Amino acid sequence: MKRFQLYIVLLLAACMHACEPYEKSISPSSPDGIQLDFTVTQNPAYDNEVTLKSNTKGAIPYWDYVFGGTNQKDAVVIMPFGGEFYIKYFAYGAETPKYDSVKVKITQNDPKYFASPNWNLLTNGAAGKTWVWALDVPDKSYHGVGPGDSPTPTWWVPSLAEMSDVANDEMVFNLDKGLNFQLKHDGKVTNAGFTFDPEKMTLKINGADIPKGEKTTYNILKLTADELYMVQQGDGWRKYWHFKRKGFIF
Incomplete structure (x- = not known):
């Protein structure tokens, strides 16, 4: 932590x-x-x-x-x-x-430390927020690899069949007495922590990782009430992870 x-x-x-x-x-x-x-x-x-x-x-x-x-x-x-x-x-x-x-x-989470609205968008505070794969996103940007400045993966996108092993994975972020991360995969639950910079928009999981992750610091391209879109930024390339709020349909 x-x-x-x-x-x-x-x-x-x-x-x-x-x-x-x-x-x-x-x-x-x-x-x-x-x-x-x-x-x-x-x-x-x-x-x-x-x-x-x-x-x-x-x-x-x-x-x-x-x-x-x-x-x-x-x-x-x-x-x-x-x-x-x-x-x-x-x-x-x-x-x-x-x-x-x-x-x-x-009494409450510090309103000064957590003043950025990005904290609530990611975690929904102490109550927590569940994210799942955005497999129904129209541009098929749920996962893949592309050029370093591209908003979507254009070099390679796995098929939905290739995503079947993680298709039902869920991530939960919350601020309940700490920076808490939980990964639900194949009936197993892994509890860990995370580091988030709401200004630079970077995210790192401590003690676990996101589904099909690279154990790195991820750059967030888009964070809204319904979408969490991240990349691993390489030298001239990017790897993409696109998640959505559980229950949201594109």
């Missing part, structure tokens, strides 16, 4: 859902060793933003906030997905670090 970089954002209270702040401070009473002392505080107007503060004396802190990590003493981090997560705190100062965790509840 892609590791999300830290960033500090200004509050836009008018468009954020307010919630109660969450804070916890722990100081164990043990007379020996490191005495843990830290706080985890959510922004009440924007609970994706979490402030981490380490007050533990004589120790080097490390925070694991699920979507990233930092050894900063004080940090402001973004939890991009809605749900309940544990933020782990480690204090290093001896052979064995002391550890504790705090559970935080995030």
Whole structure:
């Protein structure tokens, strides 16, 4: 899974859902060793933003906030997905670090991080979206190979009979507590993740691949509510994959 970089954002209270702040401070009473002392505080107007503060004396802190990590003493981090997560705190100062965790509840997927409409077109958010082969597309661009600047495969297009082994494959993308990808093939389900750049329009599957894929970073030629059209861009050539929303008919 892609590791999300830290960033500090200004509050836009008018468009954020307010919630109660969450804070916890722990100081164990043990007379020996490191005495843990830290706080985890959510922004009440924007609970994706979490402030981490380490007050533990004589120790080097490390925070694991699920979507990233930092050894900063004080940090402001973004939890991009809605749900309940544990933020782990480690204090290093001896052979064995002391550890504790705090559970935080995030109201919704971060509207700032997922501001591009392309996220929703691809995934339908946490609910998920299912894509299948566009085998009924009129220009027969469902799969094949063509020139590097061609919008459709013209050098080779497999017959529908040649596509029979993957004709019923399904891909599911969703943003339910992570960047989730699922491939359904021949009665088997493979769960993995994905990396998506909504500005450059590139997509990579992590831990699996699309049907008849090349385990590469795909360039998206077209992404609408009903179509996902991708290519592997080569030197003077392209390989094509054309999918449609399950239930859509050309």
